[in-house]
Amino acid sequence: MLLKKETMNGDKMTVTAIEDLSIKEIAEGVLLVHQDNPPAQFSCCDGLLVLPKPGRNKNTVALDVNIEPKYVAQLVSIYGPVKDYVCTHGHMDHIAHVHAWEEAGATIHAPRPEHEYLTNLNKFYRGFGFNDGVDFTVVQQFGILNGYQPCKEVTPYRPGNIFKFNNLLVGTIPLKGHSKGHVGLLLMNERVFHISCLGFDVVEKGKDGFGPWYGFRECSLKQYQKDIDFAKMIFMDRAKILTSSHSLVVEHPDDFPFTYMNKKIDQNQQKIDAALGSIRDVPGSDERKIMELLKMDILFPKQKMTGFLQELYTLWEYWMLRHHLKKE
Numbered sequence: 141m142l143l144k145k146e147t148m149n150g151d152k153m154t155v156t157a158i159e160d161l162s163i164k165e166i167a168e169g170v171l172l173v174h175q176d177n178p179p180a181q182f183s184c185c186d187g188l189l190v191l192p193k194p195g196r197n198k199n200t201v202a203l204d205v206n207i208e209p210k211y212v213a214q215l216v217s218i219y220g221p222v223k224d225y226v227c228t229h230g231h232m233d234h235i236a237h238v239h240a241w242e243e244a245g246a247t248i249h250a251p252r253p254e255h256e257y258l259t260n261l262n263k264f265y266r267g268f269g270f271n272d273g274v275d276f277t278v279v280q281q282f283g284i285l286n287g288y289q290p291c292k293e294v295t296p297y298r299p300g301n302i303f304k305f306n307n308l309l310v311g312t313i314p315l316k317g318h319s320k321g322h323v324g325l326l327l328m329n330e331r332v333f334h335i336s337c338l339g340f341d342v343v344e345k346g347k348d349g350f351g352p353w354y355g356f357r358e359c360s361l362k363q364y365q366k367d368i369d370f371a372k373m374i375f376m377d378r379a380k381i382l383t384s385s386h387s388l389v390v391e392h393p394d395d396f397p398f399t400y401m402n403k404k405i406d407q408n409q410q411k412i413d414a415a416l417g418s419i420r421d422v423p424g425s426d427e428r429k430i431m432e433l434l435k436m437d438i439l440f441p442k443q444k445m446t447g448f449l450q451e452l453y454t455l456w457e458y459w460m461l462r463h464h465l466k467k468e
């Protein structure tokens with residue numbers, strides 16, 4: 141429902157308020173969109189709308205704004221038409237509702253190899269290796285919980301590609317530790333760096349989130365640490381504003397996101413080392429140790445969960461533990 145018109149950022153522009161969405165202008169004609177009450181944990185992510193501007197882009201461009209369809213419709217009615225939508229990777233919180241942007245007339249761009257996950261949940265299941273540990277029905281239930289609907293057609297891009305929408309330049313920066321296709325987005329002239337799901341998830345200063353996530357076989361802890369350093373370099377050299385999929389906006393040259401992400405990985409390592417100390421007497425392989433560690437709920441409170449969610453979190457924690465144990 142439309143509520144009222146609000147002037148934000150002095151006289152610079154008018155942002156129309158939409159109930160349940162927080163919309164902030166973070167650079168000229170660049171809006172950060174956040175859905176306030178997502179229906180499930182992996183249903184939504186924050187993203188950017190780049191509004192038309194003479195000499196820049198003719199139509200609004202949507203960057204990774206995975207929010208529920210009713211809000212997509214409202215945004216399009218106010219800021220549309222939206223001809224292009226860029227997805228940053230194929231995790232559920234970035235793909236569930238993208239079909240709504242397609243239905244509103246946008247061409248959907250998504251990174252290889254994860255572009256296929258937007259059109260086919262079974263490819264999402266196999267591509268991320270869920271089939272290592274759970275049945276497809278588990279992922280189907282996860283899809284339903286988060287409102288996943290497939291897109292009809294997605295245009296793949298290579299991570300590293302630079303999009304040019306008229307004169308708007310959007311660089312895609314590969315940050316592969318999180319997933320093979322995962323990219324950050326750099327608005328090159330606006331100097332905005334959206335690091336997507338790299339692992340800065342602080343919604344309020346002083347309130348830690350989970351931090352970096354590397355719960356699939358394909359994730360890499362080593363790569364993750366390189367990605368954090370690389371993202372920091374890009375922010376320091378080429379951007380003045382940092383945004384992400386689940387966090388606060390940060391202004392240059394605050395390095396808090398990077399110290400936070402490194403700290404969270406170190407804390408996970410410490411928890412795992414302490415737990416390993418307590419099962420020193422368990423003989424056998426890393427695999428056997430991981431099975432013991434999984435019972436201890438070190439990273440996720442799995443014992444409080446039931447059904448398919450417990451199965452999913454067990455699989456994710458297995459891979460996170462393994463990446464720590466193998467240092468890979």
Ligand SMILES: [Zn+2]
Binds near residue numbers: 229231318337
């Ligand atoms: Zn992700």
